């Protein structure tokens with residue numbers, strides 16, 4: 400039986416991709432960002448998922464105003480990188496998992512979530528940047544990736560509650576897939592940012608950090624945040640964070656937070672990142688070793704947090 404072992408959230412700032420592609424990751428500005436993902440890559444290398452389900456939003460690359468699916472599930476065998484105006488990013492073609500994706504589509508649609516099935520799609524930075532942050536820059540991505548594109552670009556996006564419940568349905572679908580697959584779900588986008596208008600450049604670290612806390616401890620509280628509150632507190636593009644609730648809904652109610660990182664800014668965006676593991680005693684021996692207790696780089700340590708158990712004596716920044 401397939402099972403979801405963990406969930407990961409990550410911002411998907413396009414400038415992060417540009418920094419990777421233009422080999423600027425060691426520059427001080429960008430090193431601050433990338434150092435926060437060093438332990439994440441170690442965690443992912445140990446986790447070795449068989450499949451990743453990556454929740455992201457398309458930025459008018461695969462879709463346009465002519466076609467705006469609320470939830471679009473990639474069921475194809477592969478998804479080439481999109482040309483976002485500077486040519487396709489020099490990243491590997493994303494290999495899908497058509498069998499599991501089709502199974503999820505069937506299960507979720509019969510559970511009354513009206514997914515759009517996508518059999519041909521290019522994927523943009525919304526998906527490829529988080530893959531880089533978690534896997535580095537390999538010649539081939541180490542496992543199949545099922546893209547789930549969510550409309551958070553054109554009003555109305557789905558509610559946080561709808562996203563959370565879709566995550567629940569995805570978990571049920573994965574758990575009914577007969578093959579023994581270990582699945583990681585990624586929720587991307589955010590955190591607070593606004594790219595245009597009088598409030599362009601808005602960052603709200605207080606809101607972001609409370610959101611990260613809620614994601615671990617009380618995600619149902621987050622499902623009650625209305626769109627207008629995301630807009631007011633986290634900026635127009637902060638609405639991307641509803642996608643994180645699909646990831647969280649796909650996990651167990653109680654999870655173990657094994658890593659967190661937050662830094663401001665990357666380009667004009669607050670970067671937030673968290674890794675949550677399902678607590679499954681039956682699979683304990685197969686679960687990845689967490690990054691708990693691992694030494695962190697000096698810069699990462701400035702903003703990365705310790706595991707939950709350690710917080711009583713050391714609050715996160």
Ligand SMILES: [Fe+2]
Nearest residue numbers: 456525588639
């Ligand atoms: Fe985005």
